[in-house]
Amino acid sequence: MDGQPYMGTTQPWQVFAWVATRCGEFYIRVASVNLTREGVSVLVRLKANSWRQKWSKDEAIDLVASHLKRGEWTPLLTMWLGDGQAKRRKVLSSEYKLMIAAKEPWRLGKSIGARKALVATGREAFVKLREAAGIYGGLLDSLKAHKWIYIKLATDDVLRVAHKLKTEKRSIDILREAYRQNNGEITTVSxxxxxxxxxxxxxxxxxxxxxxxxxxxxxxxxxxxxxxxxxxxxxxxxxxxxxxxxxxxxxxxxxxxxxxxxxxxxxxxxxxxxxxxxxxxxxxxxxxxxxxxxxxxxxxxxxxxxxxxxxxxxxxxxxxxxxxxxx
The missing domain is CATH 3.10.28 (Endonuclease I-creI)
Structure with a gap:
């Protein structure tokens, strides 16, 4: 990529979150479009033409780890928004684990599986991430970034309770809302x-x-x-x-x-x-x-x-x- 920062994603919010921190000229292309059961999946690739890549991937990971040791969470936040892994169900059940996908997970924390690092545990870790976002959190709110929502669910008791009530609908109720007209015929017993x-x-x-x-x-x-x-x-x-x-x-x-x-x-x-x-x-x-x-x-x-x-x-x-x- 000629020494310029680049990224690829199927998440629209990640496109805006990434370009917001790199002012200047961009090269953006749609690499692929796939139809899935959930809808259309579009893979977008971007390159920041006005910027130069300062570090390799390994160097960037080492920098994130060294900043974290000094109590600086902002680099980890940006990395987690890109490669972080979280499950809403576990967050809602108060199981707080900060995990990031990495080829060499030992560089970041404890290796969990082949390519997953457990960086931190406990609610306090998510509190630190939320505090590190600062004004950037406003953009993530507007984008409704799901990884940012996980951070807020882990740190806001009122939001978590409200979210649980909202998502406790049974799948049959969700289907009824999606298909209000019901003309189905039931096959008689054979x-x-x-x-x-x-x-x-x-x-x-x-x-x-x-x-x-x-x-x-x-x-x-x-x-x-x-x-x-x-x-x-x-x-x-x-x-x-x-x-x-x-x-x-x-x-x-x-x-x-x-x-x-x-x-x-x-x-x-x-x-x-x-x-x-x-x-x-x-x-x-x-x-x-x-x-x-x-x-x-x-x-x-x-x-x-x-x-x-x-x-x-x-x-x-x-x-x-x-x-x-x-x-």
Whole structure:
């Protein structure tokens, strides 16, 4: 780049944040345009023609580290805005870690993985970054820079609480806002499909059972469709049956699912559902992974499946439970 500062980014705010600190003439070009599920991704490359590059990348990193040792956080702020890594979920849960992507992470701090440096931890580190921004923070506010927002969420309790309330919408509510008109038609139950292992008919909707690891393990029922209107219509039908469904996007599908609490409540009053769930769990006890077996056994020990009704299930279920496990 002829010894001139340059950068590339797909974040529009980074373009303005970068040029704001380098007055003069710029060379800017659009390197690529890609269509993604989220929209258009534009890669922009810039060069500051009126400036000369004073340091190599390694020298710049060493300077950031030496300034930080002297208690000067401004160089680290600029570096973090470029190569910093943060997850909103962790910030909202008060897990404060200042991490930066680097080829040689040991130059900046503790190596986390192959190319990630843990520079500092604790809320105070983010307070220092916010203080270091000074008047530059006003520009970052205007640009709605997501990394700057993370800094503010880490340092402002009121903002963090407000942000949590704003973002606690379930995915089904977000989809409803995006697709207010609902003309989806629900496919009627196919007895052939409902009779398949692991399938269960819930309020006239064929759903598929699935064990989820998580903390203590859980069981959910899912219904897949590629049409958002049908997904929302299916959710409405489940809601009308007294359930609390949710809808999430998974690749090309929309997944309507109900949690274990709803599923087991439904099984209490519906022998067909209870039977389907019991058979599915019994199969996982016999043929599932060690984790699936652990979760399935735990659920089968609940009072719902230890009642007389469960004891009177078909001989096929008892045979599955008593059959030797696969090696």
């Amino acid at each position: 007895h052939t499909e409902a009779d398949k292992p692991g399938a269960v008919a819930v309020a006239g909707v064929v759903m598929h059972l699935e064990l989820v690891s998580g903390r203590g393990g859980s069981l959910i029922a899912k219904h897949f469709t590629r049409d958002v209107g049908k997904a929302l219509a299916t959710a409405d039908k489940l809601k009308a049956a007294g359930l609390r469904p949710n809808v999430v996007r998974s690749n090309a599908n929309y997944v309507v699912y109900i949690a274990m609490s709803d599923l087991l409540k439904l099984a209490e009053g519906d022998e067909a559902v209870r039977r389907a769930v019991a058979l599915y769990l019994a199969d996982k006890v016999k043929n599932g992974t060690p984790r699936q077996r652990e979760i399935a056994e735990k659920i089968l020990k609940t009072s719902l499946f230890s009642t007389n009704v469960f004891q009177c299930l078909s001989a096929s279920l008892r045979l599955v439970l008593l059959a030797p496990r696969a090696a």
